Amino acid sequence: MDIFGKLSVLTGAAKYDVACTSSGVDRAGAKGSLGNAVAGGICHSFSADGRCISLLKILMTNQCVYDCKYCANRISNDVPRATLDPEELAALTIAFYRRNYIEGLFLSSGVLKDPDYTMERMIRSLAILRAEHRFNGYVHAKAIPGASEALITRLGMLADRISVNIELPTERSLKLLAPDKDRESVIRPMGFIKERMAQARNELALFRNAPRFAPAGHSTQMIIGASPDSDYQIIRLAESLYDKFRLKRVFYSAYVPMGSHELLPVGQPPPLLREHRLYQSDWLLRFYGFKASEILDAEGQNLSLAVDPKCNWAINHLGSFPVEVNRADYEELLRVPGIGMISAKRIVAARRSANLTFEDLKKLGVVLKRAVYFITCSGKSMYGLALNEKSIYSNLVSGSRREALKASEAGAPYQLSYLDNDAAAIGGGAQFPELLALDDKASERAPSRFIETAHDIASDATQVSAQTQAPAQEDIQMSLTGQM
Numbered sequence: 001m002d003i004f005g006k007l008s009v010l011t012g013a014a015k016y017d018v019a020c021t022s023s024g025v026d027r028a029g030a031k032g033s034l035g036n037a038v039a040g041g042i043c044h045s046f047s048a049d050g051r052c053i054s055l056l057k058i059l060m061t062n063q064c065v066y067d068c069k070y071c072a073n074r075i076s077n078d079v080p081r082a083t084l085d086p087e088e089l090a091a092l093t094i095a096f097y098r099r100n101y102i103e104g105l106f107l108s109s110g111v112l113k114d115p116d117y118t119m120e121r122m123i124r125s126l127a128i129l130r131a132e133h134r135f136n137g138y139v140h141a142k143a144i145p146g147a148s149e150a151l152i153t154r155l156g157m158l159a160d161r162i163s164v165n166i167e168l169p170t171e172r173s174l175k176l177l178a179p180d181k182d183r184e185s186v187i188r189p190m191g192f193i194k195e196r197m198a199q200a201r202n203e204l205a206l207f208r209n210a211p212r213f214a215p216a217g218h219s220t221q222m223i224i225g226a227s228p229d230s231d232y233q234i235i236r237l238a239e240s241l242y243d244k245f246r247l248k249r250v251f252y253s254a255y256v257p258m259g260s261h262e263l264l265p266v267g268q269p270p271p272l273l274r275e276h277r278l279y280q281s282d283w284l285l286r287f288y289g290f291k292a293s294e295i296l297d298a299e300g301q302n303l304s305l306a307v308d309p310k311c312n313w314a315i316n317h318l319g320s321f322p323v324e325v326n327r328a329d330y331e332e333l334l335r336v337p338g339i340g341m342i343s344a345k346r347i348v349a350a351r352r353s354a355n356l357t358f359e360d361l362k363k364l365g366v367v368l369k370r371a372v373y374f375i376t377c378s379g380k381s382m383y384g385l386a387l388n389e390k391s392i393y394s395n396l397v398s399g400s401r402r403e404a405l406k407a408s409e410a411g412a413p414y415q416l417s418y419l420d421n422d423a424a425a426i427g428g429g430a431q432f433p434e435l436l437a438l439d440d441k442a443s444e445r446a447p448s449r450f451i452e453t454a455h456d457i458a459s460d461a462t463q464v465s466a467q468t469q470a471p472a473q474e475d476i477q478m479s480l481t482g483q484m
Ligand code: SF4
Pocket: 064, 065, 066, 067, 068, 071, 072, 073, 074, 075, 109, 110, 111, 178
């Protein structure tokens, strides 16, 4: 097979891996080196299926001696196979970089022979890139579970970020669907990477030129929907991974059916909206001070598909609201749906000069169509109406979301919008029982004056976004990152 054939097979096989953002490394170009790395992230573009494409995302080989049931590269699957030599891989990366197609490399691999042998080849590729081609750009490499600590150390010296995929949320699912792996082979390297990173930081504090180890941190990926594990189990696990191993990111990847197997779910794949809700919950854990036990508990095991996790929490804790925006501290503001980190900071800064009104909040980027049910300005709510859980819930599930749902149920295409968080995440053929239960007349249960005005606010907010740069950017950012 020629190099183009290999490229086609190996980049195609890598598309199921979602853990490919870059952040945290700022490294200027150096004399005699090629490329640089930018802390703001180098993944600026996304492919049609929403995956990042500005790194060369490739497998070193799609041959694998393991038989993970959910994976296209499993040994029992009959697909074209290809393997790149370390020299070929390094030359390809440099050729792509020189043509300005990519800004870095995301390297993963199937398991050739055994984990150590595979890692040695990956390390050789990166060593050629760094030492022979003097490549200074961003590299994210996957460590192979079961590889030795010496090899993980070497990989971390060459890559900016390394990750070990946890794959499935529970050990039971891992045993069933990935019988060649075990929890220990994933968890142990995570602990080792965390310790090695801390050691590298200490050394760097003492010696300016001490070698760096995975300066952009480490991450992991979980496949969602291949096993019956609940959202509660998933976010509990994510929380403990962040706490114990100081992970930079946990990525959630909705299961893409790869043929049939008795242990895998049959029928429609899990809705992408479920993946989206998990990212929103993850955001709440990392930046909004939420605990997993606040988002879900043993009784409510799965996230609502109808409203985002923050709205869901707020509706279930109406006793904590309304929040007075002119007095509440930053942490309280963060808990209000429609107020993100940026707008909370703006509120805290702006109210030093004057009491804020609802009009001011709009200008500060607050999404009033969500926040309005949960805040007061100088003691007054926007409409002076006492609302209950049911009416708030009905109003938050907007018409556009229901339209997206119906189109999805009917298998019809739906025009996605940057400003429609949930529509953007809805996949074809998804099941949304909660949304279906809300008929088009659900909003009539809330006072009509309130509904009309709430719709006006939503359309006002869109117009303001179009006229002023800052709120528009924040809206788009929220849509892309799951910020709420
Ligand atoms: S080890 Fe990785 S590449 Fe091999 S079958 Fe399992 S998930 Fe696929």
